[in-house]
Amino acid sequence: MRILVQKYGGTSVAGLDRMKQVEARVKKGLAEGFKVVVVLSAMSGETNRLLGLARQWSANPDLSECDALVTTGEQVSVTLFAMLLKDAGIKCRSVMGFQIPILTNNNYGRARILEIDNAKLLDMLNEFDVLVVAGFQGVSCHGRLTTLGRGGSDTTGVALAAALSADVCEIYTDVKGVYTTDPNMCSTARKLDRISYDEMLEFSSMGAKVLQIRSVEFAKKYNVPVRVRSTFCDDPGTLVTQEDELMEDVLVSGIAYDKDQCRITVFNVMDCPGVAAAIFSPISDAGILVDMIVQNTSRDGRTDMTFTVSRTNLEKTLEILSRDNKDIGAVEVQHDLNVCKVSVIGVGMRNHSGVASMMFTCLRNENINILMISTSEIKITCLIEEKYLELAVRALHDAFGLDRAGGDRVC
Amino acid sequence: MRILVQKYGGTSVAGLDRMKQVEARVKKGLAEGFKVVVVLSAMSGETNRLLGLARQWSANPDLSECDALVTTGEQVSVTLFAMLLKDAGIKCRSVMGFQIPILTNNNYGRARILEIDNAKLLDMLNEFDVLVVAGFQGVSCHGRLTTLGRGGSDTTGVALAAALSADVCEIYTDVKGVYTTDPNMCSTARKLDRISYDEMLEFSSMGAKVLQIRSVEFAKKYNVPVRVRSTFCDDPGTLVTQEDELMEDVLVSGIAYDKDQCRITVFNVMDCPGVAAAIFSPISDAGILVDMIVQNTSRDGRTDMTFTVSRTNLEKTLEILSRDNKDIGAVEVQHDLNVCKVSVIGVGMRNHSGVASMMFTCLRNENINILMISTSEIKITCLIEEKYLELAVRALHDAFGLDRAGGDRVC
Structure with a gap:
């Protein structure tokens, strides 16, 4: 059957x-x-x-x-x-x-x-x-x-x-399928014919609405070929499937972004074992997902801890931090809502270096300041000021040659 | 519990x-x-x-x-x-x-x-x-x-x-409960404190919306006391329960009516064994409920058969009759939509005669012609012209003393 x-x-x-x-x-x-x-x-x-x-x-x-x-x-x-x-x-x-x-x-x-x-x-x-x-x-x-x-x-x-x-x-x-980036933000965005489960997971985790993240996890686990396509036209859409060599030849598959972010900095926490757990455990216990985390180098036995949460969780997070202030010895908490994440995603990164520096160079050329950086095996994410988002997406899309079929080949 | x-x-x-x-x-x-x-x-x-x-x-x-x-x-x-x-x-x-x-x-x-x-x-x-x-x-x-x-x-x-x-x-x-008749039709209608399952069944079968007929059958079968009452006031309502002596002392509990009726007459059918089955089996097979049936005395080996169905089933019934005309030897089918049923209901009838004659006398006094009659153990039903319905209900309600608590005692 x-x-x-x-x-x-x-x-x-x-x-x-x-x-x-x-x-x-x-x-x-x-x-x-x-x-x-x-x-x-x-x-x-x-x-x-x-x-x-x-x-x-x-x-x-x-x-x-x-x-x-x-x-x-x-x-x-x-x-x-x-x-x-x-x-x-x-x-x-x-x-x-x-x-x-x-x-x-x-x-x-x-x-x-x-x-x-x-x-x-x-x-x-x-x-x-x-x-x-x-x-x-x-x-x-x-x-x-x-x-x-x-x-x-x-x-x-x-x-x-x-x-x-x-x-x-x-x-x-x-929509017709999965795009190299949001077509509403970048007119040269191009529909992908194929994308790997891992790349799709990264796109979904960045808030791309095209597939629920759990469905991609499921598809990957059971190796189910998934075809994303439009009800209203005959385009074959995008096939989400296992990674293969052709995919790895492409350095970057797409640019994703997430505007539902805010940055929280806890200043002057004691720099001693257990302080990160003391800050993040109660937040995690409240069901809040902490995304990027950066800890500065310590000065005088004190350090600053910066992290991001989704905007809906800001109030709750601040409440938890003020409640647990004494345990972590923090004297000040600041937050910033005018931030967003932009990421370059591609399984090609696994085998090829240079993607990070290409990304940083591109942003520098546009005079966009990087507030935080985080990396995974197939994704590099920068937190930037929200007002630069569109500029950043377009510049990165261009820099990685995503408007051209096949994208930028390995350097 | x-x-x-x-x-x-x-x-x-x-x-x-x-x-x-x-x-x-x-x-x-x-x-x-x-x-x-x-x-x-x-x-x-x-x-x-x-x-x-x-x-x-x-x-x-x-x-x-x-x-x-x-x-x-x-x-x-x-x-x-x-x-x-x-x-x-x-x-x-x-x-x-x-x-x-x-x-x-x-x-x-x-x-x-x-x-x-x-x-x-x-x-x-x-x-x-x-x-x-x-x-x-x-x-x-x-x-x-x-x-x-x-x-x-x-x-x-x-x-x-x-x-x-x-x-x-x-x-x-x-509504507050079960009434002696429809209060919208008869201003002296009175709420009953108690009613037997059998009486309630007859009321429901006459199209009284207060309880689905199957629920009453269920209640009777398993002897479940049912109390019909209003959400919006504190009146204790009407208890639907097993018949008892007090109920039997009341000759008639209420007057019900049904406007969803039409009368069909099949003229000149052959008066021989099996003719009723020939007429009614295909109607019943079509899921149509035939209610009152009257067969006239035969003349010259021919007779007329009159019965009622609900108005929604009229068209279907006529179609079946015209299809099966030859088997029954009928030469003419007539129907009349301007009819309705009016019934007096009461478990007291089981033990006491005189209810039918009281009903017929009452209708005669109002010059209402009776088109058909059918009886059950606790109900007498007359088919009358629809235009007399309200008059008939009021006159019967009055004749059986239903405006007075306890109703008319046994003669």
Whole structure:
């Protein structure tokens, strides 16, 4: 049995006209001899509408009830679409997460998939040509409804593709694929034909909305080929797949950025063992993700500690720091909201040096001051003033030759 | 464990203000030492909104998908209400039909409950003080979502009360209880304090919206005391319960009517064995309920057959009759839409004669012609011209002394 998984996002299921386009894609899959598993999100705006209702009803909506509430969004999408397909004579049925079941932990609001038993799915695929599966949702081992977090339908699609050993998981969205950088910011941005899982992970972690980061982790773990493409045109999109030699020949695949950043500096902390733990443990315990961290060289047994958190976490972080002031001996905390991150990403970096210096040189040429630097195996990130973001992205895109097919070859 | 089941209809859950009133009732139940099982309908208009969506998407919406679609209405009600109760510090959770499970057959759109295993419910009641259960929905033995038909939340409430041996099942609605007749038609209509299951069945079968007929059958079968009352006032409402001597002392409990009727006459059918079956079997096979049937005395080996069906079924019935004309030898079919049924109902009839003649005399006194008559053990029904309906209801209500507490005593 050859199986094709197709996931469609909220803009693709926003109304009857668009669903007709989705129907045509499903039929194409059938005509090519596939059984098709269609994963749908809620219609655009529906999840927000439901969460808005929850906030009207409760000052602090219970997470487990919120999950059971918002799963109705996908339930409406899949039942309506199944009706449409049945009218077209296609043997199909809707499938909710709990009917498979997609078993998750009970971390409501951002549950993780524990297990998908494919036996029942394969039974259904023997009986039906198309399964229309509600994305984003699962069920805990106690039978409570759960959701996989924003963008979780991507993960549903990839997880089902993995469980069913599908030929490919197609992620349909309103963009043509993965770009070398944000086309809204840089007019010469170019769609990539292929990208490695690791590069895609870095793009996703920088806030690129094209794929939920967990779906990429899943795809990498189970080696599921993922094709990101547009519902509304025939472009083959971008294939997210295993790294190969061709990819490594390209020094840099793209430029990513993240504006949801703020910088916090704790001055004059005692420079002794355990001080970093004393600062960051309570922040981490509060569920706040600390991103870049820099510690200055110590003077007189004292040092400064600088780090970034997302802007929504600023207030909470400052509150924790002021509470724990005494333990770390800090005398002053400052923060800066006018910052952003810009990164160059590429698996080619693994084998080739010189990318960092090219990046720093490029920024210097534009007179952009670097506030912080962090590196990973395939990414170099600089924190800069937010007002220089667009300039930096364009200059880096240009400097690494990303407007040209194939990008800049190894120096 | 003392358990109270409370079912609230669509008007009771229509918005936050009203749900606050429901919250107050739930708290009252808790204060009296009960564990409370709250059964909710979808918010007013929500089921119709969802069915409207289905009709937009499909010319002939698939019934199984429709069921999975409309169950989201109750899911939204129960999750929002559970949030509200949790904010008030009450230990509670939402429960969907499939989570209990409420096992039904797969007759989508009007499924029947097959089984409710109370073990899981009792477990939940040990952990939580209040369960907020989605009404109207169940799950088939194949795991597909089903609904119990319009008004099915009443049945959910009564079935849960039966499964849990609850003290009482309270059905909250927007009227004070069960009346001797429709108060909108007869200003002297009086609320009944008690009514027997059989009488309630007759009222419900006449289209009285106060309780779904299947819920009354369920209540009778499992002897569940049901109290019909208003969400919006403190009146104790009407208790639907087992028949007792006091009830039998009352000759007539109420006057019911049904405007959704039309009369069909098949003239000149051959008067021979099997002709009734030849006429009614294909109608029944088409799922159409035939109500009153009268066969005239035969003349010259031919007779006329008259019966009533609901108005929505008229067209279909006429089509069937014209198709099967030859088998029954009928030469002419006539129909009349300007008719309605009026009934007097009372368990007192079982032991006392004279009710029929009182009814006929009353109608004659008002110059109302009787078109057809049918009787059951506790009900006498006359088909009359629709224009006389209001006059007939008022005259009968008066003739049987229903405006006076206790009604007319046995003659």
